[in-house]
Amino acid sequence: MTMNAAADTAASGSVIGAVGKGAGAPVVLQSLSRSFGAVRALDGLSLDIAPGEFVALLGPSGCGKTTALRIVAGFEFADTGSVIVDGKDVAPVPAAKRDMGMVFQSYSLFPNMSALDNVGFGLRMRKIGATERTNRATALLDMVGLAPQAKQYPHQLSGGQQQRVALARALAIEPRVLLLDEPLSALDAKVRLQLREQIRTLQQRLGTTTLFVTHDQEEALSMADRVGVMKDGRLEQIATPSELYATPATAFVAEFVGTMSRIPGTYHGGDEVSVLGRDVRVHGEHASVSPGDVDVLVRPEGLMVEAIAGGNGIVTDRTFLGSMTRLSVLLSGDIAVKVDKTSTAATDLMPGTSVQVSIPGTEPVLIAERA
Amino acid sequence: MATVASVSTGAEAPTPVRPAAARRTFPVWRWVILIIAAAYFLIPLYAGLKFAGLKAFTQVTSYPQFGSAFVLSLRLALIATVLTLVLMVPTTVYVHLRLPRIRRLMEAITILPIVIPPIVLIIGVLKVAPGFLIGTPDMLGLEYVILAMPFAYRSLDAGLRSFDVKTLVEASNSLGAGWPTTLWRVVMPNLRTAILSATVLTVALVLGEYTMASLDNFQTFPVWIVNFEQASGPVSTAASLLALFVTWILLMLIVTVGSRSARKRGGAQVQLFSVATQTRQTVGDPE
Numbered sequence: 001m002t003m004n005a006a007a008d009t010a011a012s013g014s015v016i017g018a019v020g021k022g023a024g025a026p027v028v029l030q031s032l033s034r035s036f037g038a039v040r041a042l043d044g045l046s047l048d049i050a051p052g053e054f055v056a057l058l059g060p061s062g063c064g065k066t067t068a069l070r071i072v073a074g075f076e077f078a079d080t081g082s083v084i085v086d087g088k089d090v091a092p093v094p095a096a097k098r099d100m101g102m103v104f105q106s107y108s109l110f111p112n113m114s115a116l117d118n119v120g121f122g123l124r125m126r127k128i129g130a131t132e133r134t135n136r137a138t139a140l141l142d143m144v145g146l147a148p149q150a151k152q153y154p155h156q157l158s159g160g161q162q163q164r165v166a167l168a169r170a171l172a173i174e175p176r177v178l179l180l181d182e183p184l185s186a187l188d189a190k191v192r193l194q195l196r197e198q199i200r201t202l203q204q205r206l207g208t209t210t211l212f213v214t215h216d217q218e219e220a221l222s223m224a225d226r227v228g229v230m231k232d233g234r235l236e237q238i239a240t241p242s243e244l245y246a247t248p249a250t251a252f253v254a255e256f257v258g259t260m261s262r263i264p265g266t267y268h269g270g271d272e273v274s275v276l277g278r279d280v281r282v283h284g285e286h287a288s289v290s291p292g293d294v295d296v297l298v299r300p301e302g303l304m305v306e307a308i309a310g311g312n313g314i315v316t317d318r319t320f321l322g323s324m325t326r327l328s329v330l331l332s333g334d335i336a337v338k339v340d341k342t343s344t345a346a347t348d349l350m351p352g353t354s355v356q357v358s359i360p361g362t363e364p365v366l367i368a369e370r371a
Numbered sequence: 372m373a374t375v376a377s378v379s380t381g382a383e384a385p386t387p388v389r390p391a392a393a394r395r396t397f398p399v400w401r402w403v404i405l406i407i408a409a410a411y412f413l414i415p416l417y418a419g420l421k422f423a424g425l426k427a428f429t430q431v432t433s434y435p436q437f438g439s440a441f442v443l444s445l446r447l448a449l450i451a452t453v454l455t456l457v458l459m460v461p462t463t464v465y466v467h468l469r470l471p472r473i474r475r476l477m478e479a480i481t482i483l484p485i486v487i488p489p490i491v492l493i494i495g496v497l498k499v500a501p502g503f504l505i506g507t508p509d510m511l512g513l514e515y516v517i518l519a520m521p522f523a524y525r526s527l528d529a530g531l532r533s534f535d536v537k538t539l540v541e542a543s544n545s546l547g548a549g550w551p552t553t554l555w556r557v558v559m560p561n562l563r564t565a566i567l568s569a570t571v572l573t574v575a576l577v578l579g580e581y582t583m584a585s586l587d588n589f590q591t592f593p594v595w596i597v598n599f600e601q602a603s604g605p606v607s608t609a610a611s612l613l614a615l616f617v618t619w620i621l622l623m624l625i626v627t628v629g630s631r632s633a634r635k636r637g638g639a640q641v642q643l644f645s646v647a648t649q650t651r652q653t654v655g656d657p658e
């Protein structure tokens with residue numbers, strides 16, 4: 001049965017329908033801190049997740065995102081702070097009693113059980129009878145498109161199939177919260193893309209509150225309702241993917257999410273910075289930046305480029321991205337910037353071409369201390 | 372008489388079907404090694420058979436205390452295996468999950484029974500054993516548990532290294548399973564091969580152990596063989612060979628039964644490539 005067919009089944013009130021929209025619980029992380037020896041993995045992390053919301057925690061390795069997820073799951077404990085699920089502090093509740101479905105980064109299917117038994121495991125722990133267990137597990141395998149593989153053992157399944165079974169297994173217990181710990185990172189690019197869409201579709205249909213941890217910005221931005229960017233155990237910014245991309249709060253967020261070029265500018269204090277011969281409005285966190293020489297952070301689509309003899313830069317490289325072409329330009333003073341241009345307009349901008357790079361000045365920019 | 376079982380402990384992916392080309396080009400030197408090894412193991416057996424003669428085999432069972440010695444050895448094998456597994460499985464799992472840093476220390480501790488002389492172990496056990504056990508054959512079972520520890524620990528440790536036990540345990544917990552259920556339904560089935568290896572090694576060890584039994588003054592089967600050797604050379608050799616075959620069949624049985632379901636699930640097989648005679652003191656050497 002395809003996913004659409006599964007959707008029909010859900011609509012007609014089958015076993016999957018029992019996991020109806022709105023089954024998710026609100027989750028609140030309050031000032032979570034956790035240290036491992038001298039390393040402070042979490043440093044006062046606070047986060048509100050609405051029922052049914054899909055929140056991604058994004059950050060480089062060691063930023064504390066996995067620790068946060070494991071504290072929510074009950075596999076780690078916080079030194080201070082609390083996790084509130086559905087209005088109740090879950091600190092005294094062991095992992096086995098938290099009703100949280102989890103999909104792990106590494107393959108976590110029980111090798112001694114078939115796909116069907118893996119999915120039915122959580123139901124078995126809930127003392128659900130064999131017939132109902134089989135029905136529900138089959139329906140869930142159907143939902144992830146793996147009903148024909150029900151009798152197969154994990155070693156007979158591909159990586160992508162294993163993670164889909166793991167997802168079905170996590171969803172089988174009708175969890176209050178679904179926790180995804182980089183579930184796609186072990187998969188190849190194509191499978192990752194498919195599974196990404198499948199997870200998002202299922203999550204939206206079932207309305208399960210979901211916390212997703214990843215270091216892959218593309219994954220986070222494409223799947224989550226809101227993305228929290230973490231650094232050094234703290235949340236730098238949490239916002240919708242478009243807000244995060246368009247108006248990053250800090251230089252770290254700006255450079256971690258999407259591509260960003262640093263261009264030297266002069267900050268006059270207040271809300272204006274001079275860059276590429278133009279005064280541009282400044283947004284985001286810049287109270288700590290002192291007036292003077294600064295770096296201005298600009299996205300490739302935030303710059304304009306024209307071929308012109310004796311311009312301020314030279315094209316060094318070009319990458320075809322479909323409708324757009326990304327140009328690498330070396331500005332005078334050894335400043336490398338990336339500029340996007342429609343592919344049709346970029347045909348004559350071959351490496352070595354002299355160009356003039358400018359900034360329109362209509363969109364506000366971020367500034368940071370000179371690197 | 373001691374037996375050596377060759378056992379694979381890893382739970383790797385099932386052995387892939389070898390391409391036809393690889394099968395055709397089985398190098399000559401492999402045959403040479405195989406033949407030398409086979410000769411090394413088989414010639415003493417053949418010599419033993421020739422020395423004893425077939426008649427001795429029919430006489431063995433009618434000799435006094437043959438049955439009781441054999442039953443005692445089997446009983447000790449059972450006690451030692453059960454106790455070893457009950458002690459070592461939870462211990463190794465716990466070390467892997469919660470105290471991975473002390474794994475090296477565990478390795479060092481578990482090797483001690485090999486290093487420490489049997490007499491020291493016997494005296495040590497006598498000091499701490501409960502009174503009701505002292506002087507009973509079950510006491511020897513306890514001593515064998517210590518003796519089997521290095522082999523059992525290594526088998527189980529290798530088994531636990533072959534799969535991501537931490538993730539499986541956490542997955543099981545997150546699905547609502549408590550500790551006993553997780554151990555029984557998730558960890559143990561995936562440790563099946565390692566547990567079988569530990570069992571095979573423990574049984575082989577106990578059925579062939581002479582020194583401790585002799586020092587403790589119990590007539591286990593190896594002790595009986597050595598005592599009997601003085602009376603009748605051929606019959607003693609026949610008894611050794613008989614014990615060797617019985618042990619071998621027993622181990623094959625454990626391996627076959629244990630591997631059947633593991634194979635079905637893609638787990639590793641316990642492979643018993645060879646069973647060989649070892650050490651003069653236990654096998655009546657046909658001179």
